[in-house]
Amino acid sequence: MSNAWVIKGARPMGGKATDLYVDNGELVDSEPSGAQVLDADGLVALPGLVDLHTHLREPGREDAETVDTGSLAAALGGFTAVHAMANTEPVADVAGVVEQVWRLGQESGHCDVRPVGAVTVGLKGEHLAELGAMADSAARVRVFSDDGKCVHDPVLMRRALEYVKAFDGVIAQHAQDPALTDGAQMNEGVQSARLGLAGWPAVAEEAVIARDCLLAGHVGSRVHFCHVSTAGSVEIVRWAKRKGWNVTAEVTPHHLLLTDAVVSTYDPVYKVNPPLRTSEDVHALREALADGTIDAVATDHAPHALEDKETEWSAAAFGMTGLETALSVVAAAMVETGLLDWEGVADRMSVRPARIGRLTGHGQPLVAGAPANVVLVDPAARWVVDPRQSASRSRNTPYAGRELPGRVVATFLRGRPTVLDGKPA
Amino acid sequence: MTTHTLSTLPRHLLSAADLNRDNALLVLDTAEELARLADRPIKKLPTLRGRTVVNLFFEDSTRTRTSFEVAAKRLSADVINFSAKGSSVSKGESLKDTALTLEAMGADAVVCRHSASGAPHRLANWIRGSVVNAGDGTHEHPTQALLDAFTMRNRLGRVEGLNVAIVGDVLHSRVARSNVLLLSTLGAEVTVIAPPTLLPVGVEEWPCDVSYDLDAVLPKSDVVMMLRVQRERMYGGYFPTTREYSRRYGLDARRMATLPDDAIVMHPGPMNRGVEIAAEVADSVRSTIVEQVANGVSVRMAVLYLLLGGALLETAEQAA
Numbered sequence: 001m002s003n004a005w006v007i008k009g010a011r012p013m014g015g016k017a018t019d020l021y022v023d024n025g026e027l028v029d030s031e032p033s034g035a036q037v038l039d040a041d042g043l044v045a046l047p048g049l050v051d052l053h054t055h056l057r058e059p060g061r062e063d064a065e066t067v068d069t070g071s072l073a074a075a076l077g078g079f080t081a082v083h084a085m086a087n088t089e090p091v092a093d094v095a096g097v098v099e100q101v102w103r104l105g106q107e108s109g110h111c112d113v114r115p116v117g118a119v120t121v122g123l124k125g126e127h128l129a130e131l132g133a134m135a136d137s138a139a140r141v142r143v144f145s146d147d148g149k150c151v152h153d154p155v156l157m158r159r160a161l162e163y164v165k166a167f168d169g170v171i172a173q174h175a176q177d178p179a180l181t182d183g184a185q186m187n188e189g190v191q192s193a194r195l196g197l198a199g200w201p202a203v204a205e206e207a208v209i210a211r212d213c214l215l216a217g218h219v220g221s222r223v224h225f226c227h228v229s230t231a232g233s234v235e236i237v238r239w240a241k242r243k244g245w246n247v248t249a250e251v252t253p254h255h256l257l258l259t260d261a262v263v264s265t266y267d268p269v270y271k272v273n274p275p276l277r278t279s280e281d282v283h284a285l286r287e288a289l290a291d292g293t294i295d296a297v298a299t300d301h302a303p304h305a306l307e308d309k310e311t312e313w314s315a316a317a318f319g320m321t322g323l324e325t326a327l328s329v330v331a332a333a334m335v336e337t338g339l340l341d342w343e344g345v346a347d348r349m350s351v352r353p354a355r356i357g358r359l360t361g362h363g364q365p366l367v368a369g370a371p372a373n374v375v376l377v378d379p380a381a382r383w384v385v386d387p388r389q390s391a392s393r394s395r396n397t398p399y400a401g402r403e404l405p406g407r408v409v410a411t412f413l414r415g416r417p418t419v420l421d422g423k424p425a
Numbered sequence: 426m427t428t429h430t431l432s433t434l435p436r437h438l439l440s441a442a443d444l445n446r447d448n449a450l451l452v453l454d455t456a457e458e459l460a461r462l463a464d465r466p467i468k469k470l471p472t473l474r475g476r477t478v479v480n481l482f483f484e485d486s487t488r489t490r491t492s493f494e495v496a497a498k499r500l501s502a503d504v505i506n507f508s509a510k511g512s513s514v515s516k517g518e519s520l521k522d523t524a525l526t527l528e529a530m531g532a533d534a535v536v537c538r539h540s541a542s543g544a545p546h547r548l549a550n551w552i553r554g555s556v557v558n559a560g561d562g563t564h565e566h567p568t569q570a571l572l573d574a575f576t577m578r579n580r581l582g583r584v585e586g587l588n589v590a591i592v593g594d595v596l597h598s599r600v601a602r603s604n605v606l607l608l609s610t611l612g613a614e615v616t617v618i619a620p621p622t623l624l625p626v627g628v629e630e631w632p633c634d635v636s637y638d639l640d641a642v643l644p645k646s647d648v649v650m651m652l653r654v655q656r657e658r659m660y661g662g663y664f665p666t667t668r669e670y671s672r673r674y675g676l677d678a679r680r681m682a683t684l685p686d687d688a689i690v691m692h693p694g695p696m697n698r699g700v701e702i703a704a705e706v707a708d709s710v711r712s713t714i715v716e717q718v719a720n721g722v723s724v725r726m727a728v729l730y731l732l733l734g735g736a737l738l739e740t741a742e743q744a745a
Contacts, residue, residue, distance in 0.1 A: 185542075193627030196542040196564030196602060201626070266543030310521050312541035314562070 003415055004032035010040035010376060012366045014342030020045060022372040025415035029368035038420075040376050043409055046346040048080025048111075048373030049327065050353040050362050052143065052172070052250055053226055053298035055319070056082075056113070058104060059097070060089025065303040065393045067104035067113055070323070073301070073391040075110040075418040077323040078375035078408040081354070081362045082111055086118040087148040093118035093129035095137035102139035110418050111411075114357060117141040119160050119171060123149045128160060135167040142358040145172035147226055148273070150208060152178055157212060161221035168358060170248075172224040173212050175233070176274065180204035185314055187260040187275040195263060197313065200275045202230040209233050213240035213247055222246035224356055227300050229255045229274040231284035238293045248356050250298035251285050253322055253329035254398060258282075262398070268309050268316030269398050272302070282333075289348060290339040296353040299326045303394030321397045324390055327377065329399070331406035335379075342379070361414075372415035381407035391424070434731045437549045437556040441567040441606035449610055453575050455727035456720070462499065463723065473502035476733055479532040481523070481548075482559070483509040483539040488694060488718070489559050489569075493536045496725035502733075505532075520544060524551035533733055537561070555732040563597045569693055570603035572724040574611055576713050577648055579720065580689050585612035590642050591633075592618045592674060593652030593701055594663075596625050600693045601652060605633045616642050620674065622663040639674055643683045650691040651676050651701045667700055677703040681711065689713050 007020040020040075023032035051074065057065035067084070074082045084101050086092035092101060098115035105113025117134035121127045123146045134141040144164060151157045151173060160171050181204045186192050188199025209225055213236060216223035228234065228249045240247040260276045270276060288294040302319025309316050322329075330349065334340040340348070354363025364370035384403050387395040410425075411418045417425040434451070435443050444452070462468050478497040482490050490506065497504045507527070520539075527535055534555045537545040542562030549556040560566040574584050581587060589608055595601045595617045608615050609632035616634040617624065628635055636642050643649065654670065664670045676690065684690075690702075690711045698704045707714060 188626050190627035190630045193625035193630070194602075196562055196599060198563075199626055266546040307519065310519070312520050312539065312544040312547050314541040315520075 004035035005412070005415070006031055006035045006037045007040045007045065007374070007376065008037055010043050010045040012045045013346055014044045014379070017041070020366060020374065022412065022415045025372055027366060027368050027370050027372050038410060042378065042380065043376040044342050044379050045366055046078070046342065046375050046377060047350040047363055047366060048375050048411060048413065049078045049349045050357065050359060051079050051082040051299050051301070051323065051326070052224070052296055052353045052357055053147070054082040054084055054301045054323065055087070055303065056084045056101070057303060058088065059100065061305070063393070064305045067101060068108040068110070069391060069393045070301065070303070071105055071108050071110040071113055072424060073323040075411050075413070076391050076408060076424065077325070078327050078377065078411055079323065080111050080373040080375070080411065080413045081114060081359055082323070083114045083116050083143055083357055085147045086116050086145060087123055091118050091122050092116065093121050093123070095130065095133040098134050098139040098141050099137050111413055112359070112362070114143070114359065115139045115141055116147070116172065117144045119144045119146045119151050120156065125149060125152055125156065128156070128163065131160070131164055131169065132167065135169060142167070142169050143172050143224070144169055145174065145226065147172065147174045150174050150176040150178060152208070154211060154215065158215050158219060161216055161223060162219050165221055170222050170224050170356065172226050173208065174226050175205045175208035175212065177204040177208055185271070186263050187277045189260065189278060191260045191263055195266070197263070202232050202277070205230055205274055206232040206236060210236050213237070213245060216247060217243060217245040222248070225249040227252050227255065227274055227298065228285070228294065229277050229281060231281045234284050234288040234293055238288070241293065248295040249293070250296040250353070251289055251294045252300045253297060253326045253333070254320055255285055256282060256289070256333040257329050258398060266313045268311060268313050269320070269396055271313060271316050271318055272320050273318035286333055286337070286339055289334065290344070295348065296356060297326065297330055297349050298353065299323050303392050304396050306395065309396050319396065321390065321392050321394055323392065325385060325397060325399050325404060327408060328383070328404035328406045331379070332404055336405060372412050374412040375408060376410040378407045378409050379405070381405070383407050436732070437545070438567050438728055438732065439545050439549065439556065439558045440565050441570045441603040441610070443567070444607065444610065446610055449571070449574070449607060452571055452724065452727045452731060453578060455731060456575055456723040459726045459730070460720070460723040463719070469499050469501060471501045472730060473497065473500040473733055476502045476533040477505065477531055478502045478534045478536065478729060479505045479507055479527050481507045481527065481535050481537045483544070484560070486538055486560065489538060492718070492721040493559060493725050495722050497729055499722070500726055500730055502729070520547060521551055524548050528552045528554070534729060557728060557732065560599050562599070564599050565603040566599040567603045567607070568721070568725055568728055569600050570607040571728065572717060572721040573604055573650065573691060573693070574607055575720045575724050576691065576717050577689070579716070580713060581647060581687065584608065587613045587647045588645055589613050589615045589648040589650065590618055590646040591615060591650045591652065592639060592676070594623045594654055594658055595619045595628065595652070596623045597655065597658065598652050604650065605631050609633060618642055618674070620664055620670070623658070640680065640683070643680055644685070646684060647688050648691060649676060649684065649688065653693065653695065654697055654701050671700050675701050675703065676706050678705050681706050681709065684711070691717060693717070
């Protein structure tokens with residue numbers, strides 16, 4: 001099969017229809033000889049999506065997901081690069097584990113898998129992991145996170161922020177004050193009062209974000225906030241950015257679409273960390289993503305085995321799958337509402353996350369000379385989410401049965417199709 | 426006797442919010458009919474003969490379980506007590522597998538007590554029979570609210586228009602949640618009173634008033650419902666000391682004297698005498714605590730009967 005493609009009539013960034021030429025893994029400016037033709041009439045072309053926040057569960061919980069199944073789900077969702085979080089078993093806190101994950105990604109070849117290194121040994125929040133060794137490894141780790149746990153000790157957080165400057169790394173903080181959220185089950189507010197579930201106050205997130213903005217400003221480091229979920233967090237990040245501090249933030253698709261009202265079913269498919277919040281929070285998050293206060297959409301794809309979700313609420317695991325639905329949810333929450341155009345979607349789902357993760361080969365404009373990392377989206381298509389059709393090994397999507405707009409038709413990773421016709425290529 | 430449509434209850438009783446005014450009155454009226462049985466030498470009705478009621482108790486509660494058991498047996502149902510201790514549940518069996526087991530055994534109704542809020546809601550997804558919430562975590566306990574309303578009606582002749590004070594650990598109380606919902610549905614004016622640490626964020630959206638000042642509320646209260654202070658709250662930093670709690674939010678004889686003449690004092694039990702309620706208050710003529718226990722059987726009979734759609738009212742008349 002030839003490596004050359006003509007993507008005919010696609011609309012780069014949702015603009016005017018044109019032909020894109022792909023040869024030898026790059027976009028080129030004239031039609032290569034012997035090219036295969038892909039009819040992209042009506043399709044929007046975007047740079048391949050980049051996820052800053054994915055749980056691939058390997059090593060340790062291969063029953064829930066593997067690097068292979070998770071990265072395939074990513075490709076089907078339009079991603080050409082994902083960051084795999086460190087909370088595996090064993091934890092990705094040494095060069096050996098991050099290199100293993102990186103190699104598994106290479107072998108599968110569905111998308112680039114960039115391991116995230118743990119900030120502290122065993123995610124315990126006590127001692128810094130060997131961040132430099134992970135940065136220097138074959139996996140070339142640049143994003144470090146104890147995601148799932150907060151780096152709560154302010155001194156440790158300060159040291160981590162400072163230390164990663166030596167190799168241009170970034171700490172991605174899971175902002176959650178542990179004492180304020182001991183036993184917490186859902187957003188604290190009207191719904192938790194009614195449902196009798198222990199409340200997870202917004203301040204538990206906001207207080208840590210405020211502290212870490214101040215720390216990053218003080219030591220001149222960059223900090224990234226995982227999955228911000230409250231209107232208050234948005235205000236603090238906006239304030240820190242105005243100060244000129246090097247602060248970035250991500251929001252998940254589910255926090256852009258769902259509110260804590262769905263918890264009234266007690267169905268743990270809606271149980272997630274941070275919890276679903278109120279419609280005021282959803283509104284503020286959408287506005288912040290639109291105005292750039294929030295830099296990126298990140299899935300926090302968190303696959304779980306059925307038995308960890310088919311339980312009473314308090315016994316269930318936190319998390320939702322999201323790789324295959326992310327772009328459609330963003331289309332519903334941001335594009336259909338007029339808050340972002342497709343260029344804006346490309347910026348928040350590819351350009352900026354690539355920049356935060358220091359991924360030079362991704363998030364590039366669709367011009368000759370750029371790596372041919374491209375996703376083709378049918379903006380007019382609508383589809384009903386069926387968990388059984390998912391490439392992920394897990395089924396815990398909160399959108400089962402829901403109709404969503406926008407469908408990924410094809411994904412190219414350095415000129416090679418990983419997805420064609422909405423199916424694995 | 427009042428005639429009602431028999432099929433107006435929802436399939437499950439998970440929350441007091443599942444009952445509209447008519448449904449709630451239907452349960453209370455039915456319970457009243459059934460209460461008369463208790464005065465007869467033979468207390469048993471054949472109504473639920475051949476039906477199976479499972480008491481699925483993941484938390485110890487001898488009172489509630491016994492109350493449901495007596496209720497089901499008086500209606501001639503077969504009763505299976507399935508308690509977490511000594512069953513496969515303690516060996517790690519999931520709630521779902523327990524549900525499927527009960528389903529396979531042909532349970533017509535499952536009465537569920539669980540430490541997790543919402544567990545009965547989950548159960549209702551997995552079994553065909555009716556699920557009755559007998560207390561789930563810090564969420565609800567709807568039959569307790571029904572028996573409380575029944576007790577108020579017995580003592581004071583009505584629920585509508587009564588001023589009801591619910592005092593204590595509202596944050597963690599399933600009794601408070603169910604009572605606020607049911608009593609407001611029935612037209613009572615409810616005030617919850619607690620130290621601010623024991624009120625949930627979001628309580629302002631509840632259909633009731635909120636106060637921190639017990640002394641201010643008592644003189645206009647027809648009913649005072651004292652909630653149990655759980656031991657773990659005493660040491661959870663919600664208030665400085667048990668003594669201070671008792672001084673500010675306990676019902677002693679001095680406070681009881683500020684109540685209107687007909688006012689009653691309720692407690693869902695078990696009581697901490699000397700903490701939320703003084704012994705002389707618990708044992709006073711205002712106290713309905715023992716009646717509440719008796720009324721619990723009648724109300725639970727009514728719930729089981731109505732959910733399982735027996736033909737009791739007619740039967741009761743024939744037996745009379």
